[in-house]
Amino acid sequence: MKSDSLDLARARAETPAVRNVLHFNNAGSALMPDPVHQAVLGHLQREAEIGGYEAHDEAIPRLEAMYASLARLVNAAPDEIAFVENATRAWDMAFYSLPLKAGDRILTAEAEYASNVIAYLQAAKHRGVILDVVPSDPEGAIDVAALERMIDANVKLIAITHVPSQGGLINPAEEVGRIARKHGIPYLLDACQSVGQLPLDVEALGCDMLSATGRKFLRGPRGTGFLYVRRALVEKLEPVFLDLHAATWISEREYTIAPDAKRFENWESFVAGRLGLGAAADYAMGFGLEAIAAHNRHLAAQLRAGLEDIPGIKVHDRGREKSAIVTFGHPHLDAETIKQRLRAQGIHTSTSSPDYARFDLGRRKLPPIVRASPHYYNDESEIERFLGAIRAL
Numbered sequence: 001m002k003s004d005s006l007d008l009a010r011a012r013a014e015t016p017a018v019r020n021v022l023h024f025n026n027a028g029s030a031l032m033p034d035p036v037h038q039a040v041l042g043h044l045q046r047e048a049e050i051g052g053y054e055a056h057d058e059a060i061p062r063l064e065a066m067y068a069s070l071a072r073l074v075n076a077a078p079d080e081i082a083f084v085e086n087a088t089r090a091w092d093m094a095f096y097s098l099p100l101k102a103g104d105r106i107l108t109a110e111a112e113y114a115s116n117v118i119a120y121l122q123a124a125k126h127r128g129v130i131l132d133v134v135p136s137d138p139e140g141a142i143d144v145a146a147l148e149r150m151i152d153a154n155v156k157l158i159a160i161t162h163v164p165s166q167g168g169l170i171n172p173a174e175e176v177g178r179i180a181r182k183h184g185i186p187y188l189l190d191a192c193q194s195v196g197q198l199p200l201d202v203e204a205l206g207c208d209m210l211s212a213t214g215r216k217f218l219r220g221p222r223g224t225g226f227l228y229v230r231r232a233l234v235e236k237l238e239p240v241f242l243d244l245h246a247a248t249w250i251s252e253r254e255y256t257i258a259p260d261a262k263r264f265e266n267w268e269s270f271v272a273g274r275l276g277l278g279a280a281a282d283y284a285m286g287f288g289l290e291a292i293a294a295h296n297r298h299l300a301a302q303l304r305a306g307l308e309d310i311p312g313i314k315v316h317d318r319g320r321e322k323s324a325i326v327t328f329g330h331p332h333l334d335a336e337t338i339k340q341r342l343r344a345q346g347i348h349t350s351t352s353s354p355d356y357a358r359f360d361l362g363r364r365k366l367p368p369i370v371r372a373s374p375h376y377y378n379d380e381s382e383i384e385r386f387l388g389a390i391r392a393l
Contacts, residue, residue, distance in 0.1 A: 005288065005291045006287060006288070006291040006292065006294070006295045006376060007287065008295070008376070008377070008379060011033070011287065011376055011377040012377050012379070014033045014034045014035065015031050015032075015033050015034070015377045016034070017031045018031070018377060018378075020346065021346045021347070021348055022346060022347045022348065022378075022382050022385060022386060023348045023375075023378070024347065024348060024349050024372040024373055024374050024378070024382075024386060025348040025349055025350050025371075025372075025373060026197075026216060026217055026219075026324070026373045026374065026375040027165060027193055027216060027217070027324075027325045027350065027371060027373035028216070028350045028371075028373070029215045029216065029222060030196075030215065030216060030217060030218075030219040030375055031219065031377065032219055032220070032221065032276070032280075033219055033280075033283055033377075035279050035282075035283055036219060036220060036221065036276050036279045036280045036283060037276075039272075039275045039276045039278075039279035040221050040272045040273065040275065040276040041272075042275075043055060043059060043271060043272035043275050044272050046058065046059075047271075047272070052271070055271070056271050059271065059275060062275055062278065063271070063274055063275065063278075065278060066083065066274055066275065066277060066278030066281075067079075067081045067083075069278045069281040069282050069285075070226050070277070070278070070281050072281070072285060073195070073200065073281045073284070073285060074191075074195070074200045074201065074202050074210060074212075074228055075200070075201040075202055075203055075204075076202050076228050077231065079231065079260035079261060079262075080228055080229055080230060080231050080234070080260070080261050081226055081227070081228055081261055082226060082227040082228075082229070082261040082262055082263075082264040082265045083224070083225075083226055083265055083269060083274055083277070084211075084225045084226060084227050084264065084265065085223055085224065085225060085269065085270065086213060086223065086224070086225045087190070087192040087211050087212055087213035087225040088115050088211075088225075089225065090211035090212065090213075090225045090226060090227035090264075091115070091116060091119075091188070091190055091192075091211035091227075092119065093227060093239055093240075093241075093264040094188055094209040094211060094227055094229060094237075094264070095116075095119055095123075095157075095159070095188060096119070096239075096240045097237040097238060097239045097240060097264075098156070098157060098186065098237065100123055100127055100129045100156055100157065101127060101128070101129070102127060102128025102129070103128060103129075103130065103154055104127075104129050104130065104154060104155075104156040104157070105129070105130045105131075105132055105152070105154045105155045105156065105157075106120050106123070106129060106130070106131050106132065106155075106156070106157045106158075106159060107132050107133075107134055107147060107150055107151070107155055107157070107158045107159075108120065108131065108132075108133055108134065108158075108159050108160055109133070109134055109136070109141075109142035109160040109161065109171060109359075110133055110134070110135065110136045110140075110142070110359040110360050110363070111136070111140065111141075111142070111160075111161060111164040111166075111167060111169065111171065111357060111359070111360045112133075112159075112160065112161055112164075112357070112359060112360075113161050113164065113165060113190065113192075113356065113357065114355060114356045114357065114358070116159065116161065116190060117131075117358075117359070120159075130154070132150060133359055134146050134147045134150060136318075139169070139318055139319050139320045140167060140169050140318025140319050140360075141169050141170070141171050141172055141318070141319050141320065141321075142160055142171050142172065142176065144172055144175045144176060144179060147176065147179055148179050151179070151183050151185070155183070155185055156185065156186070157185065157186050157187075157188060158176060158179070158180045158185050158186070158187045158188070159187070159188040159189075159190070160173070160176060160189065160190070161189075161190040161192070161193075162189055162190060162191045162193070162194040162198075163191075163192075163193035163194040163197065163198070163323045163325065164193070164325075164357065164360065165192070165193055165325065165352060165356065165357070165371070166316075166325070166327055166352035166356060166357050166360065166361055166369070166371065167316060167317055167318050167319070167325070167327055167352075167357075167360060167361070168300075168304075168316075168317025168318060168319060168322045168323055168325050168326060168327060169317065169318045169319025169320075169321070169322060169323065170194070170198070170319055170321045170322065170323050171319075172321075173189055173205050173207070174204055174205055174206065176206075177189075177204075177205045177206020177207055178206055180206060180207075180208075181206050186208045186209070186233065187206060187207045187208050187209070188207065188208065188209045188210075188211075189205060189207040189209065189210045189211075190210075190211055191210050191211060191212045192211065192212060192213050192216065193216060193217065193323065193325065194212075194217075194323075195212035195213070195216070195217065195218050196216065196217035196218030196219060196280070196284050196289075196292075197216075197217035197292070197293065197296060197323060197324055197375075198289065198293050198323075199289035199290055199293060200289070202228055202230070207228075207230075208229070208230045208233050209227065209228065209229050209230070209233070210227070210228040211225065211226075211227050211228075212225060212226055212227075212228075213225045214226075214273070214276070214277045214280060217324075217373075217375060218277075218280045218281065218284060219280050219283065219284065219375075220273075220276050220277045220279075220280035220281075221270075221272070221273045221276040221277065221280075222273075223270045223273050224270065224273040224274065224276065224277040225277075226277070227261065227264050228261070229261050229264065231260075234259075234260060234261055234263070235259070237263075238257060238263075239257075239263055239264050241266070242255070242257065242263070243266045243267050244267060245258075245262070245265055245266055245267035246258055246262065246263045246264065246265055246266060247263070287376065291376075292375075292376045295376045296323075296324035296374065296375060296376060297322075297324070299324065299374040299378055299379075299380070299383060300322060300323070300324045300325075300326055300374060301322075302380065302383050303326050303372060303374060303383050303386065303387070304317060304322075304326055306383065306384075306387040307326070307328050307387065307390065310387070310390055310391055312330065312331040312332070313328055313329070313330060313331075313390065314328060314329045314331075315327070315328045316328060316329060316364075316366060316369055324373055324374055324375065325371060325372075325373045326371070326372045326373065326374075327352060327369045327370065327371050327372075328369060328370050328372075329366070329367065329369050329370065330370075330390075330393060333393060334367065334368065335351040335352075335367070335368040335369050335370045336351055336368065338370050338390075338393065339351055339370060341393065342389055345389055347385075347386060347389055349370055349371060349372045349373075350370075350371045350373075351368045351369065351370055351371060352368065352369050352371045353368045354366060354367070354368070372386065
C-alpha cells in the first residue's frame with residue numbers, strides 16, 4: 001500500500017527536475033530537493049564572497065547540527081557519527097581499522113557488493129584473514145540459520161550489505177544483528193542503498209558500524225557520506241589514516257586520537273556538501289521514513305508487476321521483502337542499449353554488472369541488467385510512462 005501520509009505534491013513541487021525528466025536512478029544518484037540544493041549553493045556563494053575559511057567559520061553551528069541530524073536519522077548519538085566523503089571510504093575506515101589477523105574469519109552474504117569483497121580479499125591476501133560466504137535462503141537473502149551454524153571462535157567480523165545494489169532484496173539485517181550480539185562479534189552494515197529509503201535504527205539493527213552515502217536515496221549531494229560507530233567500539237579502533245583533525249600531536253614523539261567518531265574523519269572536506277548532507281537528513285525526516293518506505297514499496301511493486309506483464313521481459317529481483325530497486329532484462333536488447341534508449345526520452349535508469357556482485361549475479365549467470373529505482377517524489381503516472389517506454393522497445 002502506498003502511504004496516504006506522504007505529501008507527494010510537496011515532494012514533487014520541491015523537486016523541479018521532475019518536470020523535465022523521469023528519474024528512476026535513485027539507487028545511483030537521486031534528484032536533490034530545493035532545500036538541499038540551496039544549502040549547498042548558499043555556502044558556495046559565501047565562499048565566493050568572503051573566502052573558504054571564513055565561510056567555514058561562519059557555518060560552524062550548522063556544521064555541528066549536521067552530526068545531530070545524521071544521528072537522529074539512524075537513532076545514534078552525535079559523537080558516534082563521522083562525516084566521510086563517500087560511503088565506500090566510510091566503510092573502508094571502519095573495516096581497515098579492525099585488528100584482523102591471520103586465521104580470523106569474516107562472514108559475509110552472497111549479495112555482497114564488489115568494493116566490500118575486494119577489501120575482504122585484500123585482507124585475506126595480506127593479513128591471512130579467511131573470507132567465508134554465508135549461503136542465501138531460497139528467496140536470495142542471507143540465510144540467518146546458516147550464518148549462526150558457521151560461527152566459531154575464529155569469526156571476528158560479520159559484514160553484509162543491507163540493501164544490495166542489484167536484485168531488489170532487503171537482507172534481514174536485524175536478525176543478523178541479534179546473532180552478532182549473541183556471540184559478541186563486531187557487525188559492519190553497509191547501508192549505502194537503505195539510508196533515505198528505509199527507516200534505520202542502529203539499536204534495532206544491532207550493528208556496531210554502519211556506512212552510508214548522501215547521493216542515493218537520501219537525496220544529498222555527491223561527495224558526501226557518513227559513518228556510524230558504536231561508542232563502545234570507537235575507543236578500540238585506531239584508523240589506518242590519521243591527520244591533525246583525527247588526532248592531536250601532543251609532543252615531539254606522541255599523539256592522541258580524537259575520543260569520538262571524528263577520529264575517522266580528516267581535516268579537509270566538502271563543507272558545502274556537509275551542509276547539504278545535514279539538510280538532506282532533515283528533509284527526509286520531515287517527510288517521515290516510514291511514509292517514504294511505504295510509498296516506495298507501492299511504486300516498486302507496481303513497476304515489477306507491470307514489467308512482468310510485458311512479454312519477454314524478465315524481472316530478476318529476489319527476497320521476501322523487496323526494496324525500491326527493480327532489475328530486469330530484455331530478450332533481445334542489452335542493458336546498456338536499453339539505458340541509452342530510455343535516456344534519449346528523458347527517462348533515467350542504470351545498469352548492474354556481474355562484476356559488481358559475482359557471488360550473486362555471477363552465480364546466477366546473468367548478463368548486465370537494467371536497474372530502475374523509483375523514489376517518493378515519483379508517482380504512478382511515471383510508472384505507466386516507464387512501462388510504455390519498455391513496451392515500445
